[in-house]
Every structure is written in structure tokens, then in C-alpha cells.
Amino acid sequence: MQCYFPEKLVLSGNLAEKWRAFKQGLEIYLLAADLEKIPDARKVAILLNLVGEEGIKIYNNFNLKNEEKTYVRILQEFEAYCEPKKNKLYCRFLFYQRCQSEGEPFDNFLTDINKLVKDCGFQSEEEAIRDRLVLGTSDLKCQRKLLVEGDMELEEVIKRLRISEMDKRQVEEIQKKDNHVDQVLQKHHSERTINCKWCGQIHVAKMEKCPARGKECSRCKKLNHFGSVCRTRLKQNVKAVEKQEPQGSEGECYCGSVYNSNNDKWVQKLLVENNIYIKFKLDTGSEVDLIPYNIYENLLKSKKILLNKCRITLHAYNKSGIKVHGLVLLEVKLNSKTYLIEFIVTESGLQPTLGRYRCELIGLVLRRDVNGVKDIKGNTNRSNIINDYMDVFTGSGRFPKRYGIKLKPGSEAVSKPPHRVPIKLKEKLKVELDRLCNQGIIKKQEEPTEWINRIVIVEKDEDSIRICLDPKSLNKCILKKYYQIPTINDLKTKIGKAKYFSVLDLKESFWQIGLSEESTKLCTFSTVFGTYSFNVLPFGLDVSAEIFQENCEKCFNDIDNLFIYIDDFLVFGNTKEEHDVA
Secondary structure (H helix, E strand, C coil): CCCCCCCCCCCCCHHHHHHHHHHHHHHHHHHHEEEEEEEEHHHHHHHHHHHHHHHHHHHCCCCCCCHHHCCHHHHHHHHHHHHHCCCCHHHHHHHHHHHCCCCCCCCHHHHHHHHHHHCCCCHHHHHHHHHHHHHHCCHHHHHHHHHHHHCCCHHHHHHHHHHHHHHHHHHHHHHHHHHHHHHHHHHHHHCCCCCCCCCCCCCECCCHHCCCCEECCCCCCCCCHHHHHHCCCHHCCCCCCCCCECCCEEEEEEECCCCCCCHHHHHEEEHHHHCEEEEEEEEECCCCEEHHHHHHHHCCCCCCCCCCEEEEEEECCCEECCCCCEEEEEEEECCEEEEEEEEECCCCCCCCCCCCHHHHHHHCCCCCCCCCCCEECCCCCHHHHHHHCCCCCCCHHHHHHHHCEECCCCCCCCCCCCCCCCCHHHHHHHHHHHHHHHHHHHHECCCCCCCCEEEEECCCCCCCCEEEECCHHHHECCCCCCCCCCCCCHHHHHHCCEEEEEEEEECCHHHHHHECHHHHCCEEEECCCEEECCCCCCCCCCHHHHHHHHHHHEEEEECCEEECCCEEEEEECCCCCHHHHH
């Protein structure tokens, strides 16, 4: 079998890199030519033949004795010459500085990281490579997911980043067409074009360029506009027209379920543009009125309807985005009244929808304000109920068992100084600290503790604040106890066809669980007024929700018609009697 000689050693430029490439080529050649078992002297001869004249001069300066001139020893001498001892600090500096450039392929980034890590002397190269890939990637969306999920193997990180890059590339290819359309629209914008209200077409913003100029309308016989945009017909044919407030051409809006609903009770058939009947979903969870593009196209078959540009961003209940084509003004008839409603035109196939504002305005949904609770010992006034059950509404409750926080073995304590507090919040912070001390929620810590956390101040309203622990370092060291939090599917399964509901909210939820003495020291926090410790389970711990859910279910699991979601209790029943028994 014919084998090719490796390239000769070039002793210039990056010697370390060229030596590694030369050594790899030499080993491949010896293996392919079946020369691995030849005498040592012959291997040395092949090596010296390939290093060239400059290499032989270097070899002569090695000052090796005859018995030391073995193939392995000579390789070691050349390696020491070409790869002098590295400065680990500088090599690690280069490693940590390496980040993926915008548009750089992930595999190029991975190759460079693998090269740089070899000279750093890390105890675990795999962990170092994994950390650098996650922290140095230019894919911020994938980076956030990897950071949230926590520790994972290097292979899984590489797989996730490659898949994310592939998905991004495919989406860019799919959107090329849309980008082309955007460029065309931008070009028109630079030429100062408008959607003309006189002709219904797009043209340069000059009256003399309007094709309707000087033309007679086929409807009202007046000049300078076309019949397709004439509004006179509204005055002739519509007895009662109520103009609705526009939704605006920009902003961020929320809409509920946009897929087809089988619930006829929340569907209303309306006549649109005196042309076709459309079934609209009545969605009180939606802020906007929607019509899909395929229905808009059907309306275009009978008459020309302008589709105006807009900058509205739509989000469904699961926070996914919904594509928006524009805004359209449509004439909608309900009973004997006609309404002009501005709809957002969405992607085809979605459910036509009337939002809560529109449903209430045109009388499809009636909103009722309930200020009191009925049928509780004859009291319908809120203040009377609170007075009758004052013990329930006063102070904070306590679960019987205290919770002890457990740390991972080898955890190192972290002590942090307090954040600066804005002047307008200082007085409120002092008042809140005093209030919590008086209620036994926190206590002043006079002795030094190993763990000192910071706090986050949340403004609830103009007069009050909430103090939350900011235990970033502590959360990393806590042995987490997993307990299942119920989902919306669990709720649907449990309540079934219940018709009667009451919702109870536990006051200062997590604070109803006391902490052991050792755990209070872990939950110490610093402020500008000194150091304090939580006597109760604070807001901010990773385990707080699971621990509170577990305690609630243990205490109230004997109640059948009760659904518990952390600090919210839902009492339900198929009949009022079932509800009241719970």
C-alpha cells in the first residue's frame, strides 16, 4: 500500500502548533506504513529526515549521549524545544476571554475552546469547556435555558447549542421571503408613500398623483374619490351606527385562546360587511378583536377593503407570539345595530375573536361587580364578616412543625454587604423592619453569622413595601426537597363539573412556616440599619413553594372539595351544599 510522507517540520511562526501537527502526521505515517515495530535507529533516521536542515541543527544542540539517542527521547527534546513551559495564568486568561462572535459557527467556537483548554492545566477539562461554552455563546436564548436547568454534561450542552444554531438557521431561511417584503415596504416608505383615503391605493404622498383626482364617485356622484372608499352608503343604509374606539396601530397586546372553540355558549354569529356571517368567539381574556387572514381574503372577493400597517405584538395565553398582518376596519351588524370595528388581521386558520372591551360595549357580555359575600350567617357586608371572624383575619398563622434547611456537603458560607437603598425608601424600610420584628417574623441579629444575604425591596403601593430575601448563593447550596406543584390539568380533573366556587388566599403565605434555630442563621440578611434574621420561611428561597405546598396538603388533605395551589385555596362543589360542607 502506498503511503504519503508527512510534511516536513517548519520551524517558524507558532512552533507549538506546527510541532503538534508534524508529530500527528509522523505517527499516522508510521502506523499506515506498518513501521511501528522497526528498529529504533531507523525511526530516528526517518524523524531526522523529516525535520529538515534547521531541525538537524537543533538536534545537534541537544547534547545527548549515544545511549540516550532513542526515538522517544528525541521526540521529547523536540517537544520541549517547540513547546516551552506555558504561563497558565495567561493561557487561562485567553481561555476565559474567548467568546463566540455574532454569526460565528458553533463548531468553530468549540474547536478553539478545545485548543485553548489544553494549556490551562484544569483538573477537569470537560467542566471548564462546558462552562465556557455556556457563558461564551452568542445564543442568549439557549444560554438562559442552560443556566436555568443548571448542571448538565458537556455532551448535552454541545447537543443543545448545535440544535439551537440549526433551528435559528432554518428560521432565518424561512423568513427570507418576509425580509424581502419588509425591504420593499421600507423602500416605499423612503419615497413617502401613503394609504390614500380617496382612492384606496398606495401611492406617493402628493394629491396630483392620486388616480381619483377629478374623478366622479359612482355612489354619491361627488368628485375626487372612488366609490370603493365612499362613506356615504353608511348614512343611507344604516339607521344606527355606533363607532367603536380604535385599538391603535402599535403596542403589545394579550389575547386568550385563538384556536377553534366547540363551546357554542361563547360563540356569536355576526353579519360582516353585509356579505357573510362569521362566528366570533367571545373571549373576555383577550384585549383585542381578531380576524384571520383567510376570512379577510374572502371579504376581498366582494369589495376592496384596506389593510393598514401596524406595529402591534400579539401574545397568546402561553406567551407564544401570533403573526399580525395589519389592521382593518369592518362593518359588523348585530340585531338592528351596525358597528364599525377595527380588527387585527392574524394568520390564517385562527378563530375570529371579540375581546372583553368589545363584548361589553356592544352588549354581548354583562359585567357584574360583586362587593360582598352572601349567605354567610345572613351577613352580606364585608366589614361585618371580618368583624365576626376577627381571629382569622388578624396576625399570621403558624404551621405546627418548623422547617430545617439542609445544605450540600462542602458548602462554603457567603457574606455580603447590604445594597444601597434610595432615600425615599429608607424610612419605609425602617418602618417595615420594626413591624416585622414586633410580629416575630424577623429578629435583630446581634451575634455574627457565617451566612449573610442581601434583600430585595418590592414596592406594593405608595405606603408599603415587601422585604424579600435575595439568597442567590444560599440557593446554590441548599439540598432541594422536591414536591409536586399541581398544574392546570390537575385542577380541571379535580373540579369536574362543579358550579359553586370560593377562593381563599392565605395571608403572608410562606411566613406561616417557622424555621429551626440553625436555619434562621442561614437566612440572615444585611440592611443599612443592621443585620436581621428571618424566623420564618422567607420569600426568595428555591424550596419555599414546595415546602409550603407540602405543609398545606398535609394539614387539609382530609377535605374533599378543596384544591390547593401554594397559598390559594379553591373550595368547590356541584351543589351549594357540597360547597358549604367543604
